[in-house]
Amino acid sequence: MEPRSTACAVFLIPELVLLVSAYLSSSDVAQCIRVCKDWSRQFETHLWTNFCPSVYFIDSLSFSPHMNAALSENSRHIRTFRPAYIEETLLQVLARGLLQQQDDTTEDPSTLCTNLWRIDLKQLIGEDYTPVPWHSHIVTLLCHNQRLTCVTVPLELLQIDVSTTAIAQLRHLRHLAIFSLDNEGTSREILLILEACLPLPELTKLHFFEMRVTWFQGDTTPDGSGPEAIIEEATITRFSHNSSAKKIKSLRLPSNGLGSFNPLPLLLLKSDLLDLDTCEIPGFSQDEDIREIELIVRERCPRLKHLRCPCFKYERQDGRAARAFIRGCTALQSFTSHMFSDYDAESIGEEGFYDDRDEFEPRLIISELLYRHDSTLEAVLSRCKKLTRFWVMCDSSGNSMGAITSTHISLSDWVCMELRELGLTLNLRPKDSELYLRMNRKEIADWSEDDHDAHVAYQQSMAITTKRVYTQIGRLEQLEELALQIDRSHETCQSESDYACNLTLYKGWLGEMAGLKNLKRLRIKADFWSAMGQAEVEFILEHWPLLNEIAFGCDLAHIYAAPHWQWLRIKRPQLCFASETQP
Template identity: 45%
Template structure:
C-alpha cells in the first residue's frame, strides 16, 4: 500500500497503518506529524491530523537526511506500535533517529537498505539489538560498516559489550522478549576484518531459523564457522547464499555453514556459481551429502556455471524436495542446464515436487558426451530412448503445480534451439508422457518449445490438465495468441491466461 498523503487526507492520517514513501523530504514528513510536538510529553495540538497508528513504515530514500531530524524523529516517537520498519542506511545520519529507534519496543522486523557505509555502526547496534521483540534483522548486502574506531581488540571489546548490554536489556522485558530468528548482515570492506558475524552467532541474542551466509574477510574466521554454527545454530533451517567477492573464501564459508547445520530445509541464491572447471566449489554436492533427507527447496535464480551431475544428484536423492528452480532462460552463457545423459542415469525420487524450473541440455558437456545408436548428428533426437526417459522423469512428478522448461544455450551445450521444437508434441515428441500432471496450474516455456504444437496438442492439455489456468512464454506471445488451435483452447478455458515474461521470473508465480 503506497500513500503520499495530500492535504485532503490529513484528517484520516491517524487511521493509516501502512505507509510507503518513495522519497521522504521535510515537507512530506512534516505533513505526517503536523500538530505534534518535537518531543514526547509536549502539548499535542490536534492528534487527529497526524500519523500515529503506523504498524509498517517503508522509506525508499531520504532527501537531505541532515535536515530531517525534527519530522522523522517525531514520526518514530509517536508510532511506538510499529512492527515493521524498512529504511535507508543514512537514517543514522539523522540526529535523534537512533534514540527513537531504540524505543520501538514492538518492532519485529527491521530492514536497512541502500549501498553506502554506516559510519556509526556501534550506535546503530546499540539501537536495534536491544529491541525485545525484534526477530528479523536485514541489511542490504552491498552496505558496509566502517569499523576503524581503534585496533581490532578494541573493536571486539566494544562489540562484546554492546551484545552483552543488549541481552540484559532484552531479558529485562521478561518472557515477552524474543530472539532474532532471521539475519542478513552487511558486507564489510572497510577497515579491519569484520568481527561481527561470529560474535553474533555465538551470542544468545540469536535463535536463527533463516540466515544469509555472511562475508568473512579472514580465512581464520571461516575455519571457525562450522563449529560455531553446529554449537549455536541448532534451529537454522534456511540458508541464503549471496553473490559475494572472494570465490574460494565465499565457497568455504558456504560449505562450513552447510556442514554445521542440522537438517537444512532450503538453500537459495542469486547469480550462483559452483561448477568452475579450474576450481570447483562443490557447494551443491555438500548440500546433498549432508541434507538430502531434509532439503525441500532449492532456488538458484539467474544461476551461472553449475555441474549437471550435481543437479541430478539433488533430484535423485532429495525425497522431500518441493521446489526446484535452477535456470536463467535468457542468458546464453549461464551454463546451468541439466544434461539428458545425467537425467537418465538414475530415477528421480522427489515425487513431492510442486514447483519445477529447469533448463534442459540435450547433449552433454564435451567431457561427458554420451551418444545414442543413431549418432549425435542424427535429426531423430525426439525418438531416442534417452529423450523419452527425460520427459518420463518429468511426467512422473504427479504433484507439480508449476512447470517451467528452458533450454541451455550456453557454449557448453552443443544442442540447438531447433532440436527441442518437436519435444512437446504428440506426433513427434513426448508430450504424452505428461498425461499424469493433473495438478498442473502454470506452464512456462521458452519460445522454441511451443512453436510446433498444434490442435491435438492443445486438446491433450485440455483433457489431461484440468487445473491449467496460466501459460507463459518468453517471447512472441502475439504469435501464440493468433494461432487457431490456441484460440480454441482459450474458448474452452476463458479463464486461461496467456502471458509473456522474458525472464520466467520465479517471483511472479501465482501459486
C-alpha cells in the first residue's frame, strides 16, 4: 500500500500534475484517470484541456444526457477547441451558459466556457457545411473569451456583424488565421478583418489561406474606410498608447488573379506594422515595379528568414514577384512551396517575356534561389551543422521539381546531426545518366557482353549509392520525422515497384536506420510498405521506441488486413496509422 499512497500523495500537488500532463497525450491522460479515484480527480480536468472532439463524441451529444452533462460541467477546463467536425449540438452546449448569463439568467460563472486560449476550425476546409446555423455560437465563444491567443475561423463568420467587433476586443490575440469554405472572399470582408485585427498590440501572425479575392479601385468598408486609411489608423492606434506593442512577424495575404489590382502588399510592406520573419510571397498588381518590391523587401524586411512560395502555374507576374523577394532577402534560411511551375528561360525568350534586367541574370525561381543563397540543395546537408529541417517533397502527379538523385545527396558526409525533420523525394536512376542514354538507343537483345557488364556494374553502383543514403539517414540520431517520396515524372527510368524493397531487412536498407531512437513520425508516400513483413515490424518495435505515427500513401484497409501490421498495433497500442494520399 505504501507505494500507491506515496504516488497519490505526489499527485496531490496541482503544479506537478499540470507539468506531467503537459507531456502526455490525451490517451495517456485517460490511462492515468483509470489508475485510481485520486488520480482520476487530479487528471480529469487535463483530459479536457485540449478538446478535439471526434465525430463519435459529437454524435453522442444528441442522445446521451451523460455526455451532455459531462461537457457542460468541464467546459471551463477547455483551453484549446479544435473540432474535427461541426454539429450545432456541440456548440449549443458550449455557448448555452454564456447566452443565459448574457440574458441575466442565473448561471454559475465557474461552469462557463470562458477560459479558451485557442479556437481552431481549419479542419473544416473542404467540408460541405452550411455555416449560418453554427456561426452565431462561434461568435458567442469569441465574445466571452477575452484571453484567446490563437484563432482560426472561416471568412463566412463575417456574415454576422458583431464578429469583427468580437475579434477587435481580443487584446491578447497573437495568431489570427482566416480561411474560406468556398475559397472565395470579398474585399469588403478582408478590409473589415484588417480594421479589427491590425490595431491589436499582441498580434504577430496574420494568415489568410485557401482564399482568392478580387479587388477594385475605391473598395472600402461600409463606413467608407479604404485600405490605406485602415493601415494608417491601425498603426497610430497600435503604437501611440502602447510602447510594448509588437509588430507582425508572419504574414500570408489572400491571393488575387494574375496581375489584377491588389493594393494590400505594398501598403503593408511600406507601413510600420511589419517586422517580418516569415512571409508567403503575395500577389502584386500587374503595374507594380519589380525593382521597387525588391528594394522594399531589402530595406523594410531585413530579418525575413522564411519564404513560402504560393502555388501558381504559368503566371509570370507571380514568378517575377517571387524572384524579387528572393533577391531582396539578405538573411534567407528556408524556402518552401507546395508546388509551382518554374519558367524555362529559352521559352520565355521566344515569347518575348524578358524583363529589362541584365540579359544574363538567372530568370528561374529555383536558379535564382540557388544563385543568391546556396549552390546546391545537397550542399545544405553537408555544410549546415545546425540545420533542423530539410524538406524536399514533390507532389504525386508527376511533377519532378525538387526531386534529387541518390547520387547527389550521397557525395559528401552529412554534418547536420541536429536534424529533426527530413523529407526527401528520391530519384534512384535519373534518365540523364550516361548509361541510360547509351542503353536506351538499343534493344536489350542487341546488347553486347560489354553492355551487360556495364549494366551489372551500374546496378551495383546504384545499390551502393542508395545504401549510403539510408546510412546517412540512420546517423541522424535526433531525427523525429522522416518522410520519403519518389520521383514519378519522366525524369526517372524506374517505377514505384523498384523502391518496394528499400525498407526491408534482407533486400533493402532498413537495418541502416537502427539509430533513429527518437523517430516519432514516419511518412512513406510511395510503396515502401508492400514488401515489409514480420521481420520489419519487429525491427520497428525494437529500434524505434518513440514511433507513434506511420502515414501510408494508400488506403488503410490494405494495412489493417496485413497480419504483421496488426501484430505491431497490438504490441504498441499508442501507434497511430494514417492515410496520406495527398501531396
